[in-house]
Amino acid sequence: GQSLEQPSEVTAVEGAIVQINCTYQTSGFYGLSWYQQHDGGAPTFLSYNALDGLEETGRFSSFLSRSDSYGYLLLQELQMKDSASYFCALPTGNTPLVFGKGTRLSVIA
Amino acid sequence: DSGVTQTPKHLITATGQRVTLRCSPRSGDLSVYWYQQSLDQGLQFLIQYYNGEERAKGNILERFSAQQFPDLHSELNLSSLELGDSALYFCASSVAGSQSTDTQYFGPGTRLTVL
Numbered sequence: 001g002q003s004l005e006q007p008s009e010v011t012a013v014e015g016a017i018v019q020i021n022c023t024y025q026t027s028g029f030y031g032l033s034w035y036q037q038h039d040g041g042a043p044t045f046l047s048y049n050a051l052d053g054l055e056e057t058g059r060f061s062s063f064l065s066r067s068d069s070y071g072y073l074l075l076q077e078l079q080m081k082d083s084a085s086y087f088c089a090l091p092t093g094n095t096p097l098v099f100g101k102g103t104r105l106s107v108i109a
Numbered sequence: 110d111s112g113v114t115q116t117p118k119h120l121i122t123a124t125g126q127r128v129t130l131r132c133s134p135r136s137g138d139l140s141v142y143w144y145q146q147s148l149d150q151g152l153q154f155l156i157q158y159y160n161g162e163e164r165a166k167g168n169i170l171e172r173f174s175a176q177q178f179p180d181l182h183s184e185l186n187l188s189s190l191e192l193g194d195s196a197l198y199f200c201a202s203s204v205a206g207s208q209s210t211d212t213q214y215f216g217p218g219t220r221l222t223v224l
Contacts, residue, residue: 042111042199042215043152087152096142096165097213099152 002026002092004100011106012078020073020103022088030091032071034062037102038084046073046086075105083107112136113216115200121222127188130219134181134202140164141183142203142213143175147196158183159205190223197221 004024012018024032031050035043047055049064049071061074075082085102092098112135122128134141143155154167158177169175172190177183187194197218203211 042217043201044111044215045212048212091211096157096211097152097154099154101151 002090002098004088004090004098006086006088006100006103008101009104009106011108012075014078014080014107014109016078017074017076018078018105020075020086020088020105022071022073022100024069024071024088024090024100026069026090026092026098028092029066032062032064033089033091033097034073035087035089035099036084037087043087078107080107080109111214111216113200113202113214115198115216115219117219118217119220119222121224122190123224124190124192126190126223127186128190128221130185130187130198130200130221132183132185132200132202132216134183134200135214138202138204138214139181140203140205140211141177141181142201143169143183143185144199144201144215145196146199146218147193150196152199155185187221192223195221195223 006022033048034046037043047062054063059076064071085104087099087102089097089099114133116131139160142157145153155169157165175185199218200216201213203213
């Protein structure tokens with residue numbers, strides 16, 4: 001089967017940088033996705049990594065190391081509006097997306 | 110706004126009842142996915158339809174069923190409801206049925222409360 005592990009909570013200061021890690025186990029690898037979800041809102045797509053390395057999109061970057069079965073989401077210049085839950089997710093051969101349990105990011109002043 | 114619509118936004122019902130949740134995908138998207146999100150289980154994939162046909166099945170209970178209609182909207186039917194079915198139900202859509210590269214766009218969700 002597939003499984004993902006990510007920290008349940010992270011707290012960071014406004015303006016700082018935070019990294020949210022994700023380790024995964026899967027029998028067939030198609031890539032690693034990241035989604036953001038604000039309280040009461042819908043998950044929204046942030047990034048997708050199929051190959052090793054860093055993908056940058058504005059203040060957000062996502063990294064993948066397939067040999068280590070590991071990825072992370074990097075958020076720079078944190079803003080209060082970045083307070084949300086962040087999910088890593090695995091596209092798989094049997095079910096479209098298997099989600100981690102999510103990391104709740106709290107940005108404090 | 111993702112372009113995916115879901116109705117109703119909130120639903121309160123009693124145990125043993127049956128409800129229908131509705132989803133309209135983004136214009137041009139052929140795949141519809143249903144997810145259940147509860148506090149202790151996270152986001153769980155239930156079922157996927159692609160162009161009217163069932164494409165993939167996840168942890169969907171036998172009491173639950175879904176279909177996708179010719180106009181591509183989808184309905185999720187939940188019957189013999191139990192307290193544990195209380196959750197947020199999300200619909201998502203994508204252009205095609207590929208699992209490896211498709212970005213999924215999520216609707217605002219239906220919050221189901223079973224009393």
